[in-house]
Amino acid sequence: MVVGSVAAIGAGLAAIGAGIGIGQIGKGALEGMARQPEATNDLRTNMIVAAALVEAVALFAVVVSLLGNNLGV
Amino acid sequence: MSLKRIKPLLAVAFSVYICFFCNSSFAQETPHHEAASTEAPDHKKEEKFDVASTILEHIRDDHNWHLWGHHSVPLPVILKTDKGFEVFSGAQLVDEHHEPVVYNGNYPYKSFEGKIKIVNEDGTVNEEASKKVLDVSITKNVASLLFTVLLLIIIFVSVANAYKKRGVTSAPKGFQSLIEPIIIFVRDEIAKPYLGDRYTAFMPFLLTIFFFIWINNLLGMVPFFPGGANVSGNIAFTLTLALFTFIITTVNGKKHYWQHIFWMPGLPVPMKIFLIPIEVMGVFIKPISLTIRLFANMTAGHILVLSLIALIFILNSLAASALAVPFTVFISMIELLVGFIQAFIFAMLSALYFGMALEEHHEEELVL
Numbered sequence: 001m002v003v004g005s006v007a008a009i010g011a012g013l014a015a016i017g018a019g020i021g022i023g024q025i026g027k028g029a030l031e032g033m034a035r036q037p038e039a040t041n042d043l044r045t046n047m048i049v050a051a052a053l054v055e056a057v058a059l060f061a062v063v064v065s066l067l068g069n070n071l072g073v
Numbered sequence: 074m075s076l077k078r079i080k081p082l083l084a085v086a087f088s089v090y091i092c093f094f095c096n097s098s099f100a101q102e103t104p105h106h107e108a109a110s111t112e113a114p115d116h117k118k119e120e121k122f123d124v125a126s127t128i129l130e131h132i133r134d135d136h137n138w139h140l141w142g143h144h145s146v147p148l149p150v151i152l153k154t155d156k157g158f159e160v161f162s163g164a165q166l167v168d169e170h171h172e173p174v175v176y177n178g179n180y181p182y183k184s185f186e187g188k189i190k191i192v193n194e195d196g197t198v199n200e201e202a203s204k205k206v207l208d209v210s211i212t213k214n215v216a217s218l219l220f221t222v223l224l225l226i227i228i229f230v231s232v233a234n235a236y237k238k239r240g241v242t243s244a245p246k247g248f249q250s251l252i253e254p255i256i257i258f259v260r261d262e263i264a265k266p267y268l269g270d271r272y273t274a275f276m277p278f279l280l281t282i283f284f285f286i287w288i289n290n291l292l293g294m295v296p297f298f299p300g301g302a303n304v305s306g307n308i309a310f311t312l313t314l315a316l317f318t319f320i321i322t323t324v325n326g327k328k329h330y331w332q333h334i335f336w337m338p339g340l341p342v343p344m345k346i347f348l349i350p351i352e353v354m355g356v357f358i359k360p361i362s363l364t365i366r367l368f369a370n371m372t373a374g375h376i377l378v379l380s381l382i383a384l385i386f387i388l389n390s391l392a393a394s395a396l397a398v399p400f401t402v403f404i405s406m407i408e409l410l411v412g413f414i415q416a417f418i419f420a421m422l423s424a425l426y427f428g429m430a431l432e433e434h435h436e437e438e439l440v441l
Binding site for chain 2: 045048049052053055056059060062063
């Protein structure tokens with residue numbers, strides 16, 4: 001029997017979104033690095049920052065799903 | 074670099090685990106498991122292991138700082154009620170098994186999930202009276218915060234003295250050599266790119282906020298006494314830091330900054346009217362997103378580590394630790410990286426907002 005809350009599905013959807021987002025960032029950064037290897041350091045820093053920003057959105061969803069599960073953070 | 078590539082993996086692994094353990098289904102499966110085992114009668118009497126409450130107990134604030142087993146450091150509880158201030162030891166709020174008990178001060182107090190409330194004779198919460206209690210205790214988080222402050226003072230006074238003694242032009246020595254590259258990193262990667270020539274005025278704030286968050290994040294990852302408090306995973310803490318950024322941004326806002334919020338140049342009037350509420354909201358959403366980003370990242374990290382450890386108790390077998398312990402070590406390593414990245418991002422976004430406030434002409438369009 002499956003017992004749970006809809007919030008968990010929401011967290012899963014958010015993870016999909018974040019996955020796509022971080023994938024795009026990684027793709028963009030890698031392409032940039034391949035074209036301009038001398039810019040690698042700058043690209044890497046910005047890539048990490050952008051990835052952390054995207055990840056934060058997924059974590060917002062996690063917080064919401066925690067609240068949805070009545071954990072009360 | 075290889076560690077940094079693991080970050081996307083972290084996002085996935087973490088979401089999966091959170092989905093699993095914050096879901097009540099797992100907790101409710103445990104009794105079935107126990108019933109199926111041969112020693113069922115014994116196990117049934119055992120208290121059901123409640124993952125969610127155990128994890129939350131570890132990440133929330135408390136009036137005692139847990140050491141090991143039944144030992145903990147009692148912290149002072151300071152309460153203000155209509156009968157004035159009252160100070161007593163946090164040890165009075167718990168019995169020897171760490172269960173909350175009633176303490177009779179000016180009112181009968183009892184701790185409910187870390188919050189002190191006034192109880193009636195029959196043990197129920199008196200919500201009406203509890204609202205008047207102002208809790209300004211030195212809790213676990215506050216004590217940890219003070220410890221961080223002490224640590225920062227020791228580190229930076231010693232480094233500053235080293236510069237005083239040897240001068241800024243000579244090569245750094247000892248502990249100075251560890252700190253100098255990080256300070257240079259903050260200057261070159263955070264302050265200069267976003268603030269240009271005016272970075273010196275903001276360096277003290279950026280350095281303070283960077284090191285403060287970072288050390289708090291690292292101390293949060295230490296599982297035993299001087300660490301272990303979930304300070305940077307406390308929304309009040311992150312909100313306060315974001316408020317500093319908000320105030321500095323607002324105070325430093327130049328004409329150009331306000332113009333772009335209230336009357337953007339080069340747009341038709343209807344569009345301006347449409348955009349003003351959005352821009353004004355943006356001013357407040359920035360600090361809120363700073364708050365939630367740090368809070369959610371650190372809380373999620375703590376929950377993840379605790380969930381992995383809790384796996385042993387959920388499955389109720391020693392064999393599970395073969396999976397859980399290496400995974401916990403792995404996630405802890407990632408959390409060390411996340412602790413640094415979040416401190417970096419907080420300082421970087423602060424610098425970015427200051428840069429936006431200070432901007433005076435159109436030369437560069439700031440993206441984000």
